[in-house]
């Protein structure tokens with residue numbers, strides 16, 4: 016079962032997909048960190064902390080992260096690069112808090128973008144493991160993304176949902 020006809024993306028999901036499509040990031044195979052960096056002309060460097068350096072298109076990630084944490088932090092900082100401006104060190108704490116929440120929520124959409132949802136079989140019994148492999152993302156990210164999609168479908172079109180999907 017494909018869900019792109021049933022699911023309504025949020026504004027931010029659409030924006031991320033537009034940016035990706037413009038850069039030729041079209042299928043799950045295009046989602047490697049190396050490819051995203053190349054397409055956007057961004058770079059990653061190792062440092063002591065996790066940080067987006069907006070003016071230079073740079074992402075600093077701490078040394079010694081697990082693979083899953085590396086991917087999550089990368090996408091978190093990618094959201095800052097794509098959507099946020101201003102120096103967080105000089106920012107009002109509420110603005111900073113909002114940016115941090117947004118980055119943490121929106122990374123689901125850079126990891127598993129709206130325009131690639133048709134690659135997902137929502138009736139697959141091992142959907143989390145499958146997506147985690149297919150999109151090369153941590154299982155908790157795959158799980159959160161699918162849960163949010165299913166919640167929206169449940170509200171918008173419950174009659175369309177087969178029991179197997181739940």
Ligand SMILES: [Zn+2]
Pocket residue numbers: 091092095114115118
């Ligand atoms: Zn952040």
